[in-house]
Amino acid sequence: MTDRDHDAFRAEVRTWMQEHLRGEFAPLAGCGGLGDSRYDPKLAKRWEQELARGGWVGVGWPKEHGGRALPLSQQVVFHEEYVRAGGPGRLGHIGETLLAPTLMAFGTPPQQQRFLPGILAGTEYWAQGYSEPNAGSDLANVQTRARLEGDSWVIDGQKTWTSWAHESDWIFVVARCEAGSQRHRGLVMLLVPLRQPGVTIRPIRQITGDSEFNEVFFAGARTEASLHLGAPGEGWKVAMALLGFERGVSTLGQQAGFEREMECLVEVARRNGAARDPLMRQRIAHAAVALDALRCNALRVLAQGDEAEGAPVTREAYIAKYVWSNWRRDFGRLAADVLGAAATLPDDDPLAQKLRQVWLFSRSDTIYAGTNEIQLNLIAERALGMPR
């Protein structure tokens, strides 16, 4: 499929965005997401519903689940144009791209019928219950317990770094369902309602000063006995499969977001004279072409996409998370250097505000979704075949 085949589709997305991201939704344009102080979650949920009415949620889902079954290359076009048009951070991301494919692969028909429509309509929001205080990079050390009691699972324990839990309705939780089990064995993946007396959500204040993620405490929290995803005891398999469903489709949307940040930096550097400094010129030029290289790498990953279901992970795919997150972290530092004193002396300039936000927020990019150090382990052991 060539770029030209998608021209009509590209125009369709662009037009739809122009016609809908205005009026009451205008304040969302260009917003990063939760953690961006301008982002109003109530409005963002209405925006998700607007997208749903336009048929833009689940564009890659199979038709039998209410999706549009667009090929990978067209999904990429959607994500690119969405970001280029100023589309805000997606509140429904976790449900749509992580839980939904897992439900389709491991869920029972009643589970699918119950949960997929809410995700598709933008009316139910999901959080991810993986990390715990003692299970970060070492996820298999999960200590949260679940036991069957009559017609319910009863859950006790604590999750942490739970993005958007305070704006979500449900959480999928990896818990230990076999007492005394170790490591990857004896785990279960449960679907748990967040709004109940047994669940306490406490926001964590981040280095940006905002709170996007939370601690979630379970004290005798309950969910129906049928709401385990996959067999009890096989939670690890389900949990890992879920992480594998993000196949890099949204990467190019993210890329388009980085390109906007780059434009913003160029504008500020021109204005404040940083663009005349020879060393700064080298750094800015390097950052710009390295960003182009990220795009090339993402396209290389996607080139395997439509055809290679179940094919081994390629070398370019192994490096993808590491390279984009480190690019952004370096970019954040460059942005702060371009700002000079204004990096730590906030003002009302929206461009400077955006760069300050990137400078701080980018420090999380190399930590969440597999730290740099875990990524390098994976690359060494799986891609290079070095011994454990």
Place this chain on the structure above:
Amino acid sequence: MDLRLTEEQRQIADSVGELLANASDSASMRRAAFDHGGFDAALWAQLGELGVCGINLPEAQGGLGLGVTELVLVAEEFGRRLACVPWLESAVLAGTAIASLGDDAVAARWLPPLASGERIVTLDIGLLECAPLAVRRSAAGWQLDGVLPAIPAAMAASSLLVPVQVDGERLLVIVALDATGMARRERANLDATRPIAEVRLTAVRVDESACLARGATVDRALDRSRQLAAVVLASEQVGVAQQCLDLTVAHLAQRVQFGKPLATFQALKHRCAQMMVDLELARSAVLGAARELDGGPDEGRRLRLTTMARSLADDAARYCTQEAIQLHGGVGFTWEYDPHLYFKRAQAARSWLGTPAEWRERFAHALLDEAAQ
């Protein structure tokens, strides 16, 4: 942009890769580099038969008529084996320069023997600064005097392309390297796999028929050729980085210290992983640049793509060659082990065809300066 390779593209890369893995393995490459002046004539003949000397040259002139993607795929194999052949100089730089002149008669005369590998042509790429050649009008053409201090592949080549300035006009002339008044002397070169010679011209006569182009065409064609060659050189650098990673991973797997293979130590694994990160990102950059260049983008895009390939590949080659020496430990500092050959090549390549920093500054001008908008 679709980065999938066709079956034919894979086959070309594989066949050149297999040929070089045997014909330019470490022992053969060292023999060519240190005993035969950096030129493996037998390998060059084999490459000529395969059509590798005319990959991107027009089919009408005996080339394969393929694109930049095929060039970079093959270049990576050359870099990986440090193959001692003037492929970049003759097939890519001189070939592209001549083909870019847009003169059918010139192409028909000079390209077929170049595309077959029969004739090796090189050109002045300005590696070291020097005074311009003195040019005097003579009865049948011109007379050239002066010294070109660093011409790549000049010992193996039979002809030299050189731009000259006469009466305010640019000319591109081709001179036989064994013509009367031509003297060449091989220079000491730490990168023995890519030999450089000094060429001295004393009252060398060049007649009208040796003038291939005049005026603005000359620099346009040379710029075109240097820019394309810079991307091809970047791909060689990716090959350099790849071989350093492979050598290092293999060494760490067999070297035992503290009772276990070094490859089991996390500190060392992370260093190798970082090498792969830099290398694969550079490969993505080169492949992406090549694919887009095949579509004939405008000058602004070409500048940006070349800067990307050159910058990222240079980063990867520098990092991977340095790490290969360090992670080999003591033997990494010996002549016997290969890392130093790659380390030297990586450094030499930085100053060819515009340094990465020069490319970045040119691109920064386009990106940042109001005057360039």
